Structures are given as structure tokens and as C-alpha cells.
Amino acid sequence: MTSKNANPRKDNAESSSLGMKMQTISLNAWFGAKQALKDINVSFKTNAVTAIIGPSGCGKSTLIRCLNRMHELVSSSRFSGKVLLDGKDIYAPDVDPVMIRRRVGMVFQKPNPFPTMSIYDNVAAGLRLTGVRKEESLDDIVKRSLEQATLWDEVKDDLKRPGTSISGGQQQRLCIARAIALQPEVILMDEPCSALDPIATARIEELIVLLKRDYTVVIVTHNMQQAARVSDFTAFLYLGELVEYGPTKALFENPKSELTEKYITGQFG
């Protein structure tokens, strides 16, 4: 058979509108009475890196937390609109958020490996605790995930050491490996480098570019240079509204909105 049938996920992705892996439609989000997102319509292209930029408090993090239904875990949160994953609304009543989170992985601002677990167990935790069975053996998945996260060579002799014993940059790559191990379709990153030094940051950025071969990546960053370096598309958010969205190069060199121009030239934010 052809390779198309061997990878049904990719089939799905291609059949959704214009190669868009995810798409938000009239997305609104609130914390209590405060509206954090206003009528957001944005798409995330398959096997591309999309950056979400904007000043602090503009709703960047809220937006990506709506993409894997983590937003609703905050007790006062509300939500309206649709979020499509391969054309299907992940907020439809028959959809289990737990299943969505297995397809849409997430990496957080601060590295947060599980404190009681070894490096190996951290990577294996997702598979072990979700009961998801893969044909590959656990050892192979752990090795492949750590390799994809470009951490394998540094930790291959210390897999039994606690996940919290390695450096911050290594911990963040461990968290990426932990997300990859479940073979999600989308990886969300919420300012993954903000707690890291420049060298660790550079390594993560290289890794992000590698990841888009296999995954659709959405990254929130307050660092415009970072967005310009790693992303193919950029969305600029201001005060909960989507100001501009387009190919990264076009948005940075030729912004359509005055607000965008002011922000990327450092006049506010």
C-alpha cells in the first residue's frame, strides 16, 4: 500500500481546510468578569511553527490554553466559540478534554518535570499513566523522544537520575521529550525559553525548528527576535484582540497595522 494509508493522521490533516491543523472561530475567553480574548479567528498551519506575540497580559497564554482545553481548569474561567482540530470542534459536547490533551501536547513557561521521577520515568509517565499502548517498546520510545528533544546524548548514562537534577535548559528539553513521547499532533509552547539562559534558549530554538517536521508547533513568546527566528507565521495579539496575522517575514518587514509596527519596533510593550 502507499504511504498515505500508513499515516492516517497526515491524511486527516491534509483533508482539513487549506492544510490548517487547528483553527479558532469567534473565540472568546473570560476570567471571572474580565474578558481575556475577544473574537479571535486564527489558523495554525500543519507542520509549521506559528508564533503568538504581544505585550504581557494580551491573552497569548490564554489563547494557547484554549487550544488544549487547559483554560477551563481555572475555576473562574469561561469560554465561547469553536476550536477546530482537523476540522472537528474540540469543545463539542461529546469530546473528552483528556483525549484532546493527548493529541495536543504542551510545554510550559518554567520547566516542570515530575519531582519524584527519574529522567526515564518522566518521559515514560505519559504513556504509563494514560494507558496508551504503542507497538514500540517503552525503552525505544523513551530513547527516540529524548533523541528528538536533542537531550539523549547528554543523559543517556543517567536515565535513573531525578528529572530535577539536570540544568534548567535540559529540564525544559526533558519536558519536550515528555510531551513528544505521546506522539501528539500539535505541540503548544508557552514562553518555553523565558526561564532559560541564552545558550539554553538557542538550543530550544534549534529544536523547535526541527520539531515542525513531525508536529504542528504553536509558540507563545514575548521575544520578537525569537518569533522572527523560529516561526513561519506570526499572530500579534493586543489587549485580547488579534491585531494582525500573517507569514512571519511579511509581518515583521511589512506590517499592515500601525499597532503592529509600533510593537515590533519597540515603541511600546
Next chain:
Amino acid sequence: MPLLSILYEVISRGAPFLSLQFFTNDALHGGIGPSIQGTLILIGLTSLIGVPVGILSGVYLAEFGDNKYASFLRTINDVLTEFPSIVVGITAYTVIVIGIIGSYSPIAGAVALSFMLIPIVARTTEESLKLVPDSVREASLALGIHKWKTTLRIVVPAAKSGVVTGTLLAIARIAGETAPILLTILGSNYFFQGFRSSMDALPLRIFRDARWDDPRVQAEAWGVALILILIVLSLNIGVRLVARGRFKR
């Protein structure tokens, strides 16, 4: 100062009684064997009932306690912590000793002590779990791990040392309780005689000895007190030392 003066009194008056016979003989042969045995049995039974219930309540309150029912439970728990222990004792006496079993019983004593233990264990468990950063819970939930599995396999293990320490301290605290067992196991001069019979414990032996007409027996109460204090203090200090060692590492 009060602690030191109590310790001085207890040690100076109690030490002369310490001997092998004092530890192992029953009351009719000048020993406190039954009291030590009874206290250990009570600690065991109480832990068996109280620790699981207390820990489960604490986990519920910490991880699923964001609703009205839980805040009600939390209030009950706080009230129970401050409850007069003699009232717990008389309730257990009426309901269990008279109502259910029909005789004094170690089980009635353990149930009464559990009512003292559960709120303390629940509270320390809740506090320890709340010390686990939310980022750890989020990491787990974001992997598509169910909430209950996140709690059981990620959050509770991360809080384990706090829960264990708190639980052992709570046990040390109830080991010296007198009022709840006074009306439920009564006290006895003999070693354990079954679950439908009275039993002794160190606090009860102190109580009886001190009220005895013979000054020699009254003095013996100090010896019993010394043993009780040694047990409680060693549990207390031991747990704290181990906990501190663990945090340093």
C-alpha cells in the same frame, strides 16, 4: 521552662522504677506490661482505621475541595479537631460499648481515638498536598492524564514525606490521650484478653496508680509516665530528625 520542669519531675521520680520486670510483668506482679501492650495495640488499631480515612479526606479536600460540600467537610473537620475528647469518649461509650459491642473493647477505644486522629491527619495531608506546585498538576493534566491518576500517581508521591511526617506526629499526639479511652477500654491489670474485653493503656495506668491509696503505688505512676513520655517523645523527635535529614538532601 514548663517542659523542662515536667521532664525533670518525671525523670527524677520515674527513673528508679525502670527495670526489666517493670516492663514485662503484669500489674499483679509489679509491672506495666499490659499497659505498654495495650497502648501499642491501640496505636495499631487506631492507625488502621484513622490513617486511611484521614489521608483520603485530606486528598479529597486538597485536590477536589473546590465546592460547597468540601468547605462544609473542612469546617466539620476543624470543629472535630478542637472537640473535647471526653465527649468523643462518652459518645463512643454510648454508641459502641453499650450499643454495638455490649462490653468494653479495644475496638471502641480505637474508634474513639480515630475521631481524634482523622481530623489531624486530614488537615496535615491537605496542607502537604497544597505545597505541591500547581505547575506539576498542569504538566500531568496537559499530557492527557486523568485527574484522579494525576492525584494518585503524581501529586501524592510528591507530597509523600509531608504526609508521612504529619501522620506519625498525629499518632504520637493521640498515643497520650486519656479521656477517649477511659470510657471505652476501661483499663485492666491483665494482658490483652480479646476484642470483647477491657484492656489497659499507659495513660489509664497512670490515672489508676495516682489515685491508689498506697503511696508506693502512687509513686509508681511516675514510672509509667516516664515510659509514656519516652514513647511519645521518641516518635516525635525521631520523625522530625528523619524529616529534616530528608529536606537537607
